[in-house]
Amino acid sequence: MTVSELPAHATAAREAAPPLPDQEPYRLLGTRAPDPELWPRLHRELVRGRRYNTQATALTRQGRLAVYPSSAGQEACQVAAGLALGPRDWLFPSYRDTLAAVVRGLDPAAALTLLRGDWHTGYDPHTHRVAPLCTPLATQLPHAVGLAHAARLRRDDLAVLALVGDGGTSEGDFHEALNFAAVWRAPVVFLVQNNGYAISVPLAKQTAAPSIAHKAVGYGMPGRLVDGNDAPAVHDALTGALARARAGGGPTLIEALTYRLDAHTNADDATRYRTDAEVAAWRARDPLTLMERELRAHGLLADEDAAAAHEAAERTAAALREALSGDPELTPGDLFSHVFATPTPQLDEQRAHLDRAARQRELS
Amino acid sequence: MTVSELPAHATAAREAAPPLPDQEPYRLLGTRAPDPELWPRLHRELVRGRRYNTQATALTRQGRLAVYPSSAGQEACQVAAGLALGPRDWLFPSYRDTLAAVVRGLDPAAALTLLRGDWHTGYDPHTHRVAPLCTPLATQLPHAVGLAHAARLRRDDLAVLALVGDGGTSEGDFHEALNFAAVWRAPVVFLVQNNGYAISVPLAKQTAAPSIAHKAVGYGMPGRLVDGNDAPAVHDALTGALARARAGGGPTLIEALTYRLDAHTNADDATRYRTDAEVAAWRARDPLTLMERELRAHGLLADEDAAAAHEAAERTAAALREALSGDPELTPGDLFSHVFATPTPQLDEQRAHLDRAARQRELS
Amino acid sequence: MTAPARIPAAPSPRAPVSMAQALNRALRDAMAEDPAVHLLGEDIGALGGVFRVTDGLAAEFGEDRCTDTPLAEAGILGAATGMAMYGLRPVVEMQFDAFAYPAFEQLVSHVSRMRNRTRGALPMPLTVRIPYGGGIGGVEHHSDSSESYYMATPGLHVVTPATVADAYGLLRQAIASDDPVVFLEPKRLYWAKDTFDLDGPGVPPFGRAVVRRPGSSATLITYGPSLPVCLEAADAARAEGWDLGVIDLRTLVPFDDATVCAEVRRTGRAVVVHEATGFAGPGAEIAARVTERCFHHLAAPVLRVTGYDIPYPPPLLERHHLPDADRVLEAVSRLQWDLV
Amino acid sequence: MTAPARIPAAPSPRAPVSMAQALNRALRDAMAEDPAVHLLGEDIGALGGVFRVTDGLAAEFGEDRCTDTPLAEAGILGAATGMAMYGLRPVVEMQFDAFAYPAFEQLVSHVSRMRNRTRGALPMPLTVRIPYGGGIGGVEHHSDSSESYYMATPGLHVVTPATVADAYGLLRQAIASDDPVVFLEPKRLYWAKDTFDLDGPGVPPFGRAVVRRPGSSATLITYGPSLPVCLEAADAARAEGWDLGVIDLRTLVPFDDATVCAEVRRTGRAVVVHEATGFAGPGAEIAARVTERCFHHLAAPVLRVTGYDIPYPPPLLERHHLPDADRVLEAVSRLQWDLV
Numbered sequence A, B: 001m002t003v004s005e006l007p008a009h010a011t012a013a014r015e016a017a018p019p020l021p022d023q024e025p026y027r028l029l030g031t032r033a034p035d036p037e038l039w040p041r042l043h044r045e046l047v048r049g050r051r052y053n054t055q056a057t058a059l060t061r062q063g064r065l066a067v068y069p070s071s072a073g074q075e076a077c078q079v080a081a082g083l084a085l086g087p088r089d090w091l092f093p094s095y096r097d098t099l100a101a102v103v104r105g106l107d108p109a110a111a112l113t114l115l116r117g118d119w120h121t122g123y124d125p126h127t128h129r130v131a132p133l134c135t136p137l138a139t140q141l142p143h144a145v146g147l148a149h150a151a152r153l154r155r156d157d158l159a160v161l162a163l164v165g166d167g168g169t170s171e172g173d174f175h176e177a178l179n180f181a182a183v184w185r186a187p188v189v190f191l192v193q194n195n196g197y198a199i200s201v202p203l204a205k206q207t208a209a210p211s212i213a214h215k216a217v218g219y220g221m222p223g224r225l226v227d228g229n230d231a232p233a234v235h236d237a238l239t240g241a242l243a244r245a246r247a248g249g250g251p252t253l254i255e256a257l258t259y260r261l262d263a264h265t266n267a268d269d270a271t272r273y274r275t276d277a278e279v280a281a282w283r284a285r286d287p288l289t290l291m292e293r294e295l296r297a298h299g300l301l302a303d304e305d306a307a308a309a310h311e312a313a314e315r316t317a318a319a320l321r322e323a324l325s326g327d328p329e330l331t332p333g334d335l336f337s338h339v340f341a342t343p344t345p346q347l348d349e350q351r352a353h354l355d356r357a358a359r360q361r362e363l364s
Numbered sequence C, D: 001m002t003a004p005a006r007i008p009a010a011p012s013p014r015a016p017v018s019m020a021q022a023l024n025r026a027l028r029d030a031m032a033e034d035p036a037v038h039l040l041g042e043d044i045g046a047l048g049g050v051f052r053v054t055d056g057l058a059a060e061f062g063e064d065r066c067t068d069t070p071l072a073e074a075g076i077l078g079a080a081t082g083m084a085m086y087g088l089r090p091v092v093e094m095q096f097d098a099f100a101y102p103a104f105e106q107l108v109s110h111v112s113r114m115r116n117r118t119r120g121a122l123p124m125p126l127t128v129r130i131p132y133g134g135g136i137g138g139v140e141h142h143s144d145s146s147e148s149y150y151m152a153t154p155g156l157h158v159v160t161p162a163t164v165a166d167a168y169g170l171l172r173q174a175i176a177s178d179d180p181v182v183f184l185e186p187k188r189l190y191w192a193k194d195t196f197d198l199d200g201p202g203v204p205p206f207g208r209a210v211v212r213r214p215g216s217s218a219t220l221i222t223y224g225p226s227l228p229v230c231l232e233a234a235d236a237a238r239a240e241g242w243d244l245g246v247i248d249l250r251t252l253v254p255f256d257d258a259t260v261c262a263e264v265r266r267t268g269r270a271v272v273v274h275e276a277t278g279f280a281g282p283g284a285e286i287a288a289r290v291t292e293r294c295f296h297h298l299a300a301p302v303l304r305v306t307g308y309d310i311p312y313p314p315p316l317l318e319r320h321h322l323p324d325a326d327r328v329l330e331a332v333s334r335l336q337w338d339l340v
């Protein structure tokens, strides 16, 4: 008796298995003729993205940001994520993904509010369809699935892109989100930026899987491995998966192999857990260098293009410095305004108490 | 550049992938010559197991058990689990797995204490190396991994068998447990009894995976699909996986395709979610029938063997009826005795309060 | 919020229904009125929920409106959070109190904070229904009273009906609320029957306690499964010459200080009664805040009659743990009557 | 447990160390003494923990004794539970307060109940270290005070040091305990330095509060990160003519009724101070139980100075939320001094 001859239930979920992920990461740089529109654009955003990262890190040293988890080295993923989304799609970022939100159109200062510390979120998520930066790892993934599912129920053909790190894939919420997405055929794409570390913990202590992309198999969704420092490849993989999602094809898991060139955050000491040689080897695969080399080889990047890109990047950096130069305006009473639609009588009392204390403090 | 040429981190976990699970369930009945020792023993335990199930269900109707989640139909898994374990191995059962514990040697009445309701666990887990029956789904799996890991750290070459249902595989704890087990190469075997339903929810709403065994791929461990109504096959698969675990080969995920012939518990109404035809189709694959047919075909089950098996089963049932016939002895003060090694002063006060209230009640 | 609410149950011409049926009707009416209402949970479809509260709803509204999810509570609540972000109004069923714990992080780190995090841009019109409490002979993990976890989490409304009318009315209010509501359903009252008037003026709003029984000697403050216990105690107390009032809090958050304090100031004595464990339990907050506000009216400290500070007992022992009328009266007797 | 414990810090010849260093030393000494002690957590190996509390321990004892786990808190605590079942003595580090929530189910449904479930056959000699509280400029989810969740869970000891000596001594006691301990480390005191005497008589045991400062006018009851605030308030109060006593609870479970009540009966006035939100917070239990036990000694209701009932604020606003000496004194001023 074969499985298909068994009585009903056992075969219920046994649709044709999606193909196994490739063992070799998907690459476009050096394997395909450049897209003369898209690739230079990716390059400009990579340059701007790197500058954004160095500027934000500098702002931590000046006390203008409480903390900054840099995405330097991961800009190919960030830029591709920001550009691959359609205007009606949603992005679900983690704390490290402000750049993706900025590339999508969010004001950099607004994207950084959480990390500056004047509020938890500095933008209306509806405006650019960017969910709040999420701090508890992988917890944003079920939200992404839920929003995607809701859209599908309403025949609203948007897609959702959810970002997570390699470490985050170990959390139960990763599992539950991917499983719900597959069962519901929700229009959502999961992009794992595998930068090799969860703070200090290397991937080998995180999973024994052949690849993170292979985790897709257990959910019955396609898994794909891409070179995360190859911006066109990440962009292409995301665009394809998002289109598939919008068309009702269901979710995809994409693993992008990349590296964080900076420490986990400005507060981290990366020398405790990785060698200079390792960093140098990855620096040689800097996504900017790879992109620039390729464009120059194909005559798609003249010196003046490069200069223009750098100037644009400097304008972003200057604007960011400027926006964060003053002290933010703070209204302590706001602490009580948004807990509920209408504050409870108790919160009103407490707000009055805080106001009195603040006045007292001013007087003394 | 291929993946092996990438700088360090990305390839760290990329060992050779374990083979994909077979799409066809592993079977021994009808495919292999019977083991004249083991198979008749399996048969006797199946007969006894079925009788145990019907007796326990009958005891719910007499108010002797608060509730009973029957494993009727799943006896091949239960019996194989109970017999495959070595004396130093551990079993981590769910609420449905009292039979496996009984086959392992636990006194039936002690195994049923949770379901009778006089205490949460009726046996010392060390005696037969059976963890407490676990009610919150999949939460016992990380315990099994932790115990297995501890044993490995101590070079104590035992193995651990953890049982879970198809529904339980959707929980985050399933994911975390399997991942920890694989990373730690813990000597643990996960047996999923896929009976097609989580109470009323069919497998198709639980997962879109090609099989539950395929979930092993994402953890880098072997996954195996077995016919869960073929007791020798389940026994063989478990024995192999446990031996591999003891030898340091790491964890295995085994999916056993089976069916629960009774309702979820005596309190459930299974007609709300499944058809008589479906039940009948599975009843035709009753693990007892399959086993008996095979033994008879090979001349390994004479009528007097069958009669002896049924007599032994009746003795188990009678002993169980007898053991649960009286009201259990209850000592309300026990409620305070085991919360901490030494009760806090507050608990002592509360115990005194309860004692006073009890005395009062007796007086009035 | 200032006047104490003494609203008697509206007389109804209808046949009595059980609390489970009233809840079912509330879900059905809410779904019929607002297509944004979606139910999610384990076994809520064909089975109608293990307590049958969603009976018939999948058949009536389709599986997209009443969905059997995969078995994963964090996933359910997390997905519901995303659905609320989209603009839907999800109602989640947790199968039993203790099985809401896997969703604790989603509830505490996201559901309760999303509105505040986004200055109101992402409200959470989401209801989490949790059958809670003991007294039904459930085995381990099926009888927890977990309300103190939710009370201690800012950003959540915590609601628990004790009557059939409130079951209907408060659930409708919960679903209509633009804020997340933890809706605690007292399991052992699921089968309690009463009449209620669907076309009446409705029940008092969130944040309003109801004096279920006026009394002049002392005030019993309670909610949910312990309301019948307190009413029974009040009846029995009459024989001893005590005229006990009984307040049903209905919503633990927001808390109705005005109604509670008005009563306690009048009687000068109070006992808080609930099933949850006492230490750091709901009664701690209630006793502390009543004492803060009514100190000089009190003839005796506010006492608490609660479950003991132990894991919930096995079914054959639970009656020793659960507050009953005797324990309530014993506490009342300790309210220093000699001091009058 | 009856005599109030007024044990002054032992004089020490040693150089001052930080609380983080004292905790590190406690872990090291426990590991050296007992091979059953195993540390599990995220980034506790090469990195030494984000607060460096496990610095050097993987190097000294090997990765099997100080293990960087996969990133999954329920998995960590669940695995530790299994290790404890085997007979080991696991010490788990949660990286930040809010990141303990994913492990809530394992803690509440298993760790706290395993001994009771098995009538003592499977004790849980397991310590869960959780850095908690605010005041360090952390972004969302990095500054929660979650002690009320743990206090409301029977079967857990809840411990929180406020001094360097207690950090060492209480952590050693926690690891040596045969019961599970939630060990709350006040983040903002990690860098506070003090001397302490490793060879001295040790600190008082679990369940014993310490009067850090005797006082006759009123009693401040506090713990962990709020102890320095209360001592500062007591200093400042002297100028106003108030002689405030300060009690450091040290362990929230077990609770030292004897020491606390003896002080409050003497002064007749008390204020509970903590960072956690007030509603259903730790102070509710403390105020309620002190009132129950000391009612006729009280000149005023026990007041609470706590965080507001809001999600923890962003770093630039947290100082408005955190109780400071001014807020403590303001509460003291409301203790009805005209009634003396």
Ligand SMILES: Cc1ncc(C[n+]2csc(CCOP(=O)(O)OP(=O)(O)O)c2C)c(N)n1
Pocket: A096, A135, A136, A137, A164, A165, A166, A167, A168, A169, A195, A197, A198, A199, A264, D042, D071, D095, D099, D102
């Ligand atoms: C639930 C939870 N646990 C722990 C943390 C603390 N933490 C913040 S970042 C981090 C590592 C994350 O690694 P990864 O997912 O690989 O993302 P990356 O930082 O590399 O982008 C940890 C442990 C957290 N934010 N959330």
Ligand SMILES: Cc1ncc(C[n+]2csc(CCOP(=O)(O)OP(=O)(O)O)c2C)c(N)n1
Pocket: B096, B135, B136, B137, B164, B165, B166, B167, B168, B169, B195, B197, B198, B199, B264, C042, C071, C095, C099, C102
């Ligand atoms: C965490 C948790 N959620 C929900 C439940 C309630 N519940 C008990 S059994 C069950 C279905 C389990 O299905 P499955 O894992 O397939 O095991 P089976 O009952 O079929 O053996 C559910 C939802 C539970 N026990 N634990």
Ligand SMILES: [Mg+2]
Pocket: A165, A166, A167, A193, A194, A195, A196, A197, A198, A199
């Ligand atoms: Mg990473």
Ligand SMILES: [Mg+2]
Pocket: B165, B166, B167, B193, B194, B195, B196, B197, B198, B199
């Ligand atoms: Mg099942």
